[in-house]
Amino acid sequence: MRHNRSFFWFPLALVLLCTGMAPAQKVGLVLSGGGAKGLAHVGVLKVLEKNQIPIDYIVGTSMGAVVGALYSAGYSPEDIEELVLSPRFQYWVSGRQLEDHAFNYFSLDPSPAALRLPLVLKSKVKVQTSRGLINDVNLNYALASTLSAGSAIARYNFDNLFVPFRALTAEIFTRQQIVQRSGSLADAVRNSMAVPLAFRPIRQADGRYLFDGGLFNNFPTDVMRKEFKPDVIIGVNVGDVSFKKYPHEKDDEILGSSLIFLSFDVADTTAVGPGGVLIQPDLEGYATTDFARVKELIDIGVKTTEEKLPQLQQRIARKADSVQLEKRRHNFREKAPTPKFVRVQVQGLKESQNDYVSKFFLKQGKNYTIDEIEEGYYRLAANDFFRSIYPRINYDSAAGGYVLSVDARQSNNATAEVGAVFSTRPVDNLYLGLEYRYLNRLLYTVGANANIGRFYSAGQFGLRVNVPARLPFYVEPSVMYQSLNYQDTNDFLDRGVAASTQVRLRDFKVGLQAGISHNFRSRFVLDGAWFSNEDQYANMENVSSADRLDETDLSGLTAAVRFERNSLNRKMYSTKGHRAVLGLRGVKGSELYRPGSTALATDTREADHQWLQFSATYEGYFPSGNDKRSWGYFFEGMVSTQGKFSNYRSSLTTAPTFLPLPDSRTLFLDNYRAPRYAAAGLRYSNTFWTRFEWRTEVFTHVLHQPWKEGELQQAVRSSTFSRPYLTASSGIIMQLPIGPAALHVIHYDNRVHRWSVFGHVGFLLFRGRTLQ
DSSP states (O other), X not given: OHHHHXXXXXXXXXXXXXXXXXXXXXXXXXXXXXXXXXXXXXXXXHHHHHTTOOOOEEEEETHHHHHHHHHHTTOOHHHHHHHHHSHHHHHHHHOOOXXXXXXXXXXXXXXXXXXXXXXXXXXXEEEOOOSOSSOOHHHHHHHHHHHHHHHHHTTTBGGGSSSOEEEEEEETTTTEEEEEOBSOHHHHHHHHTOOTTTSOOOBOTTSOBOEEGGGTOSSOHHHHHHHHOOSEEEEEXXXXXXXXXXXXXXXXXXXXXXXXXXXXXXXXXXXXOTTSEEEOOOOTXXXXXXXXXXXXXXXXXXXXXXXXXXXXXXXXXXXXXHXXXXXXXXXXXXXXXXXXXXXXXXXXXXXXXXXHHHTTSOOSSSSBOHHHHXXXXXXXXXXXXXXXXXXXXXXXXXXXXXXXXXXXXXXXXXXXXXXXXXXXXXXXXXXXXXXXXXXXXXXXXXXXXXXXXXXXXXXXXXXXXXXXXXXXXXXXXXXXXXXXXXXXXXXXXXXXXXOOOOEEEEEEEEEEEEEEXXXXXXXXXXXXXXXXXXXXXXXXXXXXXXXXXXXXXXXEEEEEEEEEEEOOXXXXXXXXXEEEEEEEEEEEEEEEEEOOTTOSOOSOEEEEEEEEEEEEEEEEEEEETTTXXXXXXXEEEEEEOOOOOSSHHHHHHHSOBOOOSTTGGGSOOGGGBOSEEEEEEEEEEEEETTTEEEEEEEEEEEEBSOEEEOTXXXXXXXXXXXXXXXXXXXXXXXXXXXXXXEEXXXXXXXXXXXXXXXXXXXXXXXXXXTTO
């Protein structure tokens, strides 16, 4: 009887094997590298799951490792698709700064610099260049936070993941390929996508640097066979393949990309074997950097895999029960530890410097929250002192929580800044700056910079001491000088207009500022200074070179407290984010007036002044249409108890100023200066032809009891509100590496400068005046 059973089961097993329905049939999925083209892998996964094609093992390299690791960590194809379609994904792969981390008050304030050159000041000056073309700050944190739960569930053994996984990387100095089977899943993926000249490599625990696995093996079917021995291999190749013969007709066309052929392994499309299935999407016309075309690439992956379904179903008869698959995925992800951080540890610097870095991570309770970890990471990464900030998130089962390990490497201890503005008005300017940093238990930054130009010249020297305490703060003593010369600043549309702007303003200040930054984008500032302002001006429109200008000197003490919040995405012409400033300032000073040849008064006068002023500014931007369009809103108010000075012109030069447009500082506009005013504005920006923006701005402001000029040139306060004044601008902007290039048609509601065409290249930024 036992012999008869054997006789029965043996032919059945033979039939099952011949028809490909053996219960032990295992399927391995190989995902090649290819940069952005690897997003087609997401479409492949969607079709495989939808049609119950099993996936028992995954081997990936470069972008294939990214998609494969996410799937192996328990993310469904729909989860991965949602992730890569999200706006944040574009910031990960491009290196652009996230809007909600667009400003760090622990660094020095934004400058007009278009170029920052890292320097090392030791025995000699050495200029450093970037080690990678793409800033990896966002990517590193995204991988660490997204894949940390999967690593913890698998206990850092890739065989224990939702799907057993291998990532391929390369060690270039000994010309070896490295198969990553264990450890941090995020590290494995980051190593596998360290494309030379694109993403910098990460130093390993043993001191080695590893690079993109595609350098030696971009289609690792051999690794799949050796590691897992599957019955069927599904190979998805989105990389290059070798030509079967010399491409005579295309050689000129593809010569520019020959570096890719030389540097990266090209796929052998027969490597899946006679029983395997090759899926090779047609990605002609797509580049490895086309990450903005996510949806198209996913759809191509879907289309190509659907075309291969008959072959897949013929060779893989086994079905993966969809309900059971989802249940197994849910059970896997349910094992993830609670996302709490019990410890932050820093390595890579001196002991005292490590202690400084660790204090960037603040916690309210016993443990760190994920928000506190992210806040500290981005605060730290914004500082130029560090060459690299690499986060590792590992689970400590004994402590019952995650541990963030930060590998921080000191970079340059100095930075040179260069910027320039070229304009249709004679307000061209050159900016030069130098910062030197020294880190011990505190970070000391010495900064000196200067603006050189006919209209605007300035210089500043300061020492900032950053203290990353529980409530982080900085202290900065500084000396500042600036001069604005409004003589002959008309453009070609109003050259013939009689100029009423024979004005030169000079400010000098010695002060101390303290900033308390309770979160990444906000700070409270306490500011105290001794100041000395010198304003020179004419009291009439028609003046000659022989005329001597009036002069008003104001010197004394000022103190201010401000709240500032900034998440704008640009220094100029923002399209995303918000900025709010609330300020209260007190002034106590002495005026010395010396009349010139255009004054009716002939006597020197002295007077004491003191006043308070409150100011509030808000601007916000709301993108729409896939960030192609943006609406912006602007509000500003000023209330000051400032009294009148010796005459009308000196009262104007000292009064607060409404500056709605980037060029407003370059014009002296009587109707935009008053102790009290309120303003509102609307902005609209529309991107076209990829790099160009059409920007239109409209503002209205009202003055309360503005100054009027009396018969004897004295300042006379009006008893009512002024009429609403209208300001408008419309023009084209192009963002260049050296700053924005813009050309505007502008209307000011002012008798002298009513209409103008204004163009500039570079960052047109100015320091605020001493009392503003």
